Amino acid sequence: MISRFPALLARALCAAGLILASGAWAGQDPATKDQVYSTVPGASAPAGKSYSTESVSDPVAQAVKERFAQRFSELSVTAVRRTPYGIFEVQLGGDLVYTDEKVTWVMEGPLIDAMTRRDVTRERQEKLGSVAFDELPLDLAVKQVRGDGSRKMAIFEDPNCGYCKQLHKTLQNEDNLTIYTFLFPILAPDSKTKSRDVWCAKNPAQAWEDWMLRGKAPATAECEAPIQQVLALGQKLMVRGTPAIFFQDGTRLNGAAPLEMIQARLGK
Numbered sequence: 001m002i003s004r005f006p007a008l009l010a011r012a013l014c015a016a017g018l019i020l021a022s023g024a025w026a027g028q029d030p031a032t033k034d035q036v037y038s039t040v041p042g043a044s045a046p047a048g049k050s051y052s053t054e055s056v057s058d059p060v061a062q063a064v065k066e067r068f069a070q071r072f073s074e075l076s077v078t079a080v081r082r083t084p085y086g087i088f089e090v091q092l093g094g095d096l097v098y099t100d101e102k103v104t105w106v107m108e109g110p111l112i113d114a115m116t117r118r119d120v121t122r123e124r125q126e127k128l129g130s131v132a133f134d135e136l137p138l139d140l141a142v143k144q145v146r147g148d149g150s151r152k153m154a155i156f157e158d159p160n161c162g163y164c165k166q167l168h169k170t171l172q173n174e175d176n177l178t179i180y181t182f183l184f185p186i187l188a189p190d191s192k193t194k195s196r197d198v199w200c201a202k203n204p205a206q207a208w209e210d211w212m213l214r215g216k217a218p219a220t221a222e223c224e225a226p227i228q229q230v231l232a233l234g235q236k237l238m239v240r241g242t243p244a245i246f247f248q249d250g251t252r253l254n255g256a257a258p259l260e261m262i263q264a265r266l267g268k
Contacts, residue, residue, distance in 0.1 A: 094238030147176035154180040159194035
């Protein structure tokens with residue numbers, strides 16, 4: 001799995017003289033830095049307040065967006081949303097950072113809700129990255145059907161991704177499942193070659209399973225593999241690392257999630 005935080009922003013923050021660290025505040029008064037730590041909606045939110053999950057008309061948020069854009073002109077700000085904790089969520093494509101109203105500091109997540117132990121940043125990214133399953137171009141994916149295939153999931157995977165191989169081991173005993181694998185070669189120089197060989201194999205699903213579960217490399221094969229189309233699709237869907245899992249209910253998970261979490265999305 002590759003880092004979701006863009007190196008460009010890290011360079012921009014350093015250039016601005018801000019200290020950036022995972023889960024750390026930059027430029028905030030030490031006396032108050034522990035007073036605000038989560039942006040999750042729900043029981044732990046201040047009474048009477050709610051988390052703005054959509055880009056609604058908010059003049060303060062708009063002002064924050066303009067200030068952020070002025071300070072980091074090399075970055076494209078997708079949206080800024082107010083949270084119930086007096087801080088603002090700044091969306092940069094599929095990435096999230098947090099700041100105050102005057103943009104005097106910037107924080108990179110993950111934000112963890114202290115009451116529920118939920119990773120708020122990850123949940124927000126999954127929501128922002130949700131996609132209608134039926135709109136995925138499944139003809140560009142390697143299709144594997146087990147049992148009646150009634151449960152469906154689509155996964156962006158790199159053939160050299162260790163987390164992807166771990167995910168295959170997690171799923172190897174799951175039945176009545178259809179897996180659509182989008183071969184997404186981003187990790188190593190030979191990822192494209194392996195992806196091509198799998199796609200062009202006589203039985204792509206078997207070739208992929210042999211490689212991911214048993215380490216049996218696919219035989220060299222030549223054909224018109226849709227590698228560039230899948231790379232473009234991943235960029236459109238803000239896939240920043242592998243595996244990226246998409247479910248029929250429109251939700252997504254990033255990384256080798258535990259079986260229980262995947263089953264909850266699939267429906268047992």
